[in-house]
Amino acid sequence: MTPVMTDLTQRAADLPLEEVPCYLCGRIDGEVLVEDPPFIVKLCAGCGLGYTSPRLRGDRIHELYDDGYFNSERAEDFGYADYELDLDAYLKTFRRKLNALEAHCPKPPSPILEVGCAGGAFLKVMSDRGHEVWGIELADGMLEAARTRYGFEHLLHGRFDEVADALPKHRFGMVAMFDVIEHVPDPARELTIAHQVLADDGVLVIQTQDVSSRTRKILGRRWHHFKQLEHIYHFCPDTIRELLSRAGFEAVLLTRRHAGKYVSCAEIADRAHRVGRLPRWLCAPIRWMGRTYVYLNPLDEMLILARKKGMA
Numbered sequence: 345m346t347p348v349m350t351d352l353t354q355r356a357a358d359l360p361l362e363e364v365p366c367y368l369c370g371r372i373d374g375e376v377l378v379e380d381p382p383f384i385v386k387l388c389a390g391c392g393l394g395y396t397s398p399r400l401r402g403d404r405i406h407e408l409y410d411d412g413y414f415n416s417e418r419a420e421d422f423g424y425a426d427y428e429l430d431l432d433a434y435l436k437t438f439r440r441k442l443n444a445l446e447a448h449c450p451k452p453p454s455p456i457l458e459v460g461c462a463g464g465a466f467l468k469v470m471s472d473r474g475h476e477v478w479g480i481e482l483a484d485g486m487l488e489a490a491r492t493r494y495g496f497e498h499l500l501h502g503r504f505d506e507v508a509d510a511l512p513k514h515r516f517g518m519v520a521m522f523d524v525i526e527h528v529p530d531p532a533r534e535l536t537i538a539h540q541v542l543a544d545d546g547v548l549v550i551q552t553q554d555v556s557s558r559t560r561k562i563l564g565r566r567w568h569h570f571k572q573l574e575h576i577y578h579f580c581p582d583t584i585r586e587l588l589s590r591a592g593f594e595a596v597l598l599t600r601r602h603a604g605k606y607v608s609c610a611e612i613a614d615r616a617h618r619v620g621r622l623p624r625w626l627c628a629p630i631r632w633m634g635r636t637y638v639y640l641n642p643l644d645e646m647l648i649l650a651r652k653k654g655m656a
């Protein structure tokens with residue numbers, strides 16, 4: 345894919361800001377976790393939801409997620425370094441995850457929908473297992489790459505709410521949202537749409553970072569998930585359960601164990617750079633290993649499987 349030369353930071357700076365109360369309980373007071381002007385990340389005193397306020401305005405923030413997001417020169421702060429280059433790592437990650445979740449997965453050819461499918465790595469893994477696959481993505485170049493590379497038919501360009509009318513209702517055996525729910529301004533609305541398109545015995549799969557994790561508490565403001573432009577929410581087990589409940593779901597599995605990822609040595613070195621001088625110095629020698637992939641699980645993300653209430 346041709347690299348997109350847009351300066352993402354400048355583009356983000358052109359978007360308007362807004363102040364918001366806690367999405368779940370409406371309070372405005374809480375512990376300040378990060379001050380990163382003009383952004384502030386708070387931990388709500390009422391319910392424990394982490395959220396960014398001021399943040400990029402909710403009705404414009406989706407403008408960030410074009411092809412440049414997946415080819416970011418500042419991936420430690422924003423986006424993905426190079427999705428195409430790391431495609432093998434994504435495929436390995438999803439194969440490992442699916443093997444671990446086998447008992448909870450629908451049987452092929454049950455249709456699968458992924459919201460935020462990027463270049464189609466998860467859909468490829470599910471397609472190889474015999475499923476009919478559907479994907480939704482904002483970055484049209486990524487979607488085109490998935491279409492060309494794998495020949496998928498059911499790829500939709502836009503936000504979940506924009507394309508919802510084009511989706512069959514009560515049909516999907518799985519709706520997957522990996523690293524998506526923390527980006528969307530109205531996550532309950534997204535989950536309500538997921539509820540409408542899922543079959544009654546279908547499973548919702550979510551992965552998102554855990555603001556209550558020990559890793560976050562140890563790293564403080566240097567935690568690698570504090571990416572203020574894009575991560576506007578930081579959930580924990582209690583708050584993600586509350587969100588799911590509002591959309592008619594209940595969690596049947598919530599674990600950090602299978603939430604790890606294959607990452608390149610180059611990325612580890614980049615992330616260490618953010619954490620501090622000593623980690624940067626210690627990790628510098630592995631940079632030369634480049635695209636050698638290792639499985640890492642810092643236990644600071646949650647993998648959640650949920651079913652419709654009354655169906656669990």
Ligand SMILES: [Zn+2]
Nearest residue numbers: 366369388391
């Ligand atoms: Zn709250």
